Amino acid sequence: MNMQELKSLIYQGEKVDVECKKAQGKVPDSVYETYSSFANTKGGMIVLGVLEDKTKVIPEERFIIQGVDNHEKLREDFWNTINSQKVNANILVDDNVYAVEEDGIALLVIEVPRADFTVRPVYKGENPFKGTYKRNHEGDYHAKEYEVRAMIRDQSAEGNDSTILEGYSMDDIDADTLERYRIMFNSWNPQHVWRELPDKEFLEMLGGYRRDRREKVEGLTVAGLLMFGSGLAIRDEFDNIFMDYRNETDADDETRWVDRITYDGTWENNLFNFFRKVTPKLTEDLKKPFVLKDMQRIEDTQVHKAIREAFVNMIIHADYRMDAGVLKIVKFNDGFRFSNPGSLKLPKEQIYKGGESKARNPHMQTMLRMVGFGDNAGSGFPDILKIWSDNGWEIPELMEDTILNQVTLILKYKTDEVGESIFLDAKMSEEDEKNERRLSEALSEVMTASDYKKVEAIILYLEDNKYVTPQIAEKLTGKSAPTVRRYLKMLVETGYVRVDGSTSNIKYVI
Template structure:
């Protein structure tokens, strides 16, 4: 949805951010526009507004950003397209409607809307060298992407992942037989008639994609996926000393306790991914409620919530970037939920992930290995299953937070109930939820005051202003009788209803 002149004025009251950049550009397109173009494309998209002068010495946003307009918008737009379609940048990801003008009282602004580039088009860069011309975006503006960030983008171009590569000189001696035997037992229970059950370990691993041979060179050995999933701890640490695994139980703490249980490398277990998953998954689900249910005279202890928690863990493993310069696979069990943090940014926009139906695992071989023993799904329905389980229990929508500066993604699953409606305060207090009702009242008051000032705002803008996560903010907004939504899901804004 295109921005209006009034919307731009309201956005300027919030200042520049990770999705908004202003340029003076009174008579010519500044060179820095292409840096912002690269930065937005490689991060999460955004809007470049031409015709706004910034006084960086001024703290007050109303005085910091001065709308002065463009004197020759037609020529500047023509120059921009000519440059974009030339050799200035490696890829043009815009369509005609992404560049347009808005005006009021004779003042004309140019808006360049830059979408987030598809993973197979990144990096979007200036010039001929991606290591010198790639930019990313943070709240302080555009910055040169590091070599590791550029390499990560190039790796992600591969739709089949990079974890089927053969690790020369890593062979079956580097496999932890105890781990592989445990996996094979689970595989046999899940697939009792499968022909692979009769294969020896090496052939079984080859069929899974954990061992391979290059027909051209004759080189054979473990694949990256095979070593990480089933390898001994020492060869894994030799090859991937940049990656750590860390589980912490932060529930039921007292005094100065930082955690009540922790699993990280301490020499007592072979720290491969399958061990990490099976050990920690049991710890995560051990306290979840298990209603009594029989199926074919067998008690079924698994619930949709159990499966959702494991799905969150599976997502962490199959979407992690194990080739980053540093990263931690972090799983935290909290009093009110769970957090799963993995190294690597999202390959798909969050909107697509929440809708489901499309799966772009960074590690499809690992995804297959886990799916073959009943964990995870490769049809893109895994995340919607998490959303459904949480919704059915009346809990706040799971939040997927991408940090493009730290290059990591965090999935938060909380047992917090959804926002209390205005008219339900008495019910909330009656049910012992007085604290939630009081906190909601404060947030509601802040939302109303904010919208009274800016007129309209997106969920992200409101969330940033009141200090809540977007998912929690969205829950509160859905309960407010004085607020209405305008626009489609992707471009939805909120305004106060006319009285």
Template sequence: MKEQDIYKLLADGECVTLECKKAQKGVPSSLWETYSAFANTYGGTILLGVDENMVGEGQAKRFVITGVGEADRMRKDLWNTINSHEKVSINLLRDEDVQVVSVEGKNVIVINVPRADYTIRPVYINNNLSRGTYKRNHEGDYHCTEQELRMMVRDSNETGNDRMFLEYYTMDDIDIPSLERYRMLFRTDHPEHVWNSLEHKEFLVQIGGYVVNRKEQTEGLTMAGLLMFGKGLPVRDRFDNLRMDYIDKTNLIGEQRYSDRLTYDGTWENNLFNFIQNVLPKLTKDLPRPFRMEGVIRKDDTPQHKAVREALTNAIIHADLMLNGVLKVEKYDDRFVLTNPGLLKLPVEQIYAGGESRARNQRMQAMLRAIGYGENLGSGFPLILSAWNEKHWLKPELIEQPELMQVKLILHIETLVEEKPNDMSDVLKNVLKNVLKNVSKDVLKELTDRQKSILEFIYCTPTMTGQEMSERLRVSEKTVQRDFSAIRKLGINLIREGGKTYGHWIIKEQQGGE
């Protein structure tokens, strides 16, 4: 890392992945809280020898390079502390993760903290799991809640969540019609399989929905068995923390809130298999189905239909169904939004790239894969990206929302290339060509990359909120607000009409603007 790299980091300000500390007299004790927070969230960079002026505007005024005294001694102290395992639960740093960089003739220590693998989270300090575990939220470090701690501990178990034995839950709690519909699909895909001749309980044993422990003389349903095929009342009784909800908000008229909804209303047995079977046809019915024949059989399962099926499957197999939350599917005129409780076990970049899969609910994953739901070897998300790219629709957005303990997937079903290009650089060109016609090139050069991204967001998705932008950009809402102010000072007026939640943005040139 060089001096200009430090300036580039500081240009974006402190955020979810950057922390500055003055640290002139030695390694500050607060460094270890940030180390834990970065390791448990997205990873990040700590700069020792940089002081932040909270009232200053712009990089030159906001950050002051103070430098550290005796950089070599501080590096040695840092390594001695982290390797002793008395301060932190695990050392994630390699030699190249700690550097001394000369900035303005002063020494700045740069510490790059990687995101810890889910198998070794939580990372905590002071030998205190409950009080020494931190998370990163925008510009600060915060104690993890008990619920967040339990989630990380569960995730560290390689065998997944849904193998848990549920004492006192038996075959009496299974909705037999649901199980029979599943078995019919299984039989269609595997007509010669030996499991087809088994009784219901034995079949559930084979697919991981029921366990028999002869040593302890206990038997009963697993978490996977009850949630997938259980009767609604036992499911709600045991998992009262969880709700399943489908909302159709297409073709609304006037003050109408939704055009269709599937929730706990007593008309269906509330298990996950029924949820999938009810929701998937509703979700995909308006997607185009070209007429195609293979012999005498019509084939209309398009890549986009497969992608939606994959997205719904992913929402279930990656959800932390022991958290308080909602497994929600929303359908809009221009997008699908799928939300599931729990955070990502893998970095977003790795999920987009594919190649690895770390399902929380491995037995449910196997159950669904057996009837054609879900791809192998981590290829599911690339399948979604490929299907959307084929239609030139906007790239799907996978958004982690740590403050809500949930993950949101947005599948846009609009914006053809010829109407609104998917290429972000072309989008910005359209903003400048069609909206900001009279803003000078010299003024536009003052825009940072993040500010350009904000203009692109507003142009492509006018309904996007400031909070959603901060989540996409991984900075605080305050940072986004500061960018709004900077953009307006350049003569570009950003106006929010219709309210914070349900409104939309308009980009205008200010009258008499620069």
């Protein structure tokens, strides 16, 4: 940039990503504190050669452009120091440090990018707990110990959720939660080799239980306990974590919310139960082409997918070791807000672009993906952006609060004159509504809860494959041929499938 552009930036005042320093004859020691704070927060620009008179209010009087005496020597001194043991890591390239000159006055500019998560914390000196800085609107501050530990945790290539928890075993798993998950897993993966594994081996394959042969220890991992553990066991280890969902549609001064899911003693407080209980409430107002009352999903709209993707992202990117961690979802008249503890591992620009996935909790990501939720190819957030754009809604806003150590995603959609949601791609035709009513009524009248689960497996298979044979249906349900024929006949009568082919090669086509 030229001097006029730089002055314009300076006169806007010091802020979270701009710092001015006097530095006439030498590089001030405080530069390396600011270098650390910018690298560990969102990046920023250090300008050397500017005197600040804090008694003045008018920007042109408050920030005095003095310049530096010898910018070439100053630049050389800075490079020599940044490459020494003054700081633990040099994340700059040549183009990040340059002089801006005009009328014999030179300012030295140092552009500090946000450090990659594999490098953070960037710190001054040799002790990260004493030399790590972060940035807020007031300037540089010493990072708290839990903030430093969070950066160190994020360096792991395996993520944060594979750690074996000392003293935790399969006894700390809530059996009902794991059983519900396994039913969904079997429906989504009818031919998978993990279906018949005992619970411990099943969890081990998912990353919820681990053996460390080198250290000769084994037990539940962070992912296994948080996803499927009993509420009491989770609170013993993660007493800082709190899960909260609020429906604040039509809320007023007297009624703060119309529905809430939080710790009330009626459910085991693990992540899978939270996800399972809250997801239907987020999408219950969306019209669906086809749905069953106990189904997690049968046929989706793109809007359903985007909302679920936002929920999955919140879970798999949260830092559950933060000093105060709240997983909070709020449903408003015009959208949703998802908040989780932690920071962004990737720059916001990279997240919006997509193509790279760096989940903080990759094993939780696998667990959800294996039952049909989430994407691990780095396309999840761009998918949300596209779906919102296709509907003409506001661009989703991803915000990082580096002071509260919290990430928030806001999804807003347009409303009509009476405040009702307009979901352009989620309309249900009269024929679809008719089919839904007929199928739901027919199944609920003649089937037990156990049989109902078997039919769900057939329908899920149909959604992926468009047709099913009696032989495949028998394998999916584990039922006899006469029972399966009864199931398939009911689906024909509802209009959900039609019969195709002769008796010897009959198929039921969706």
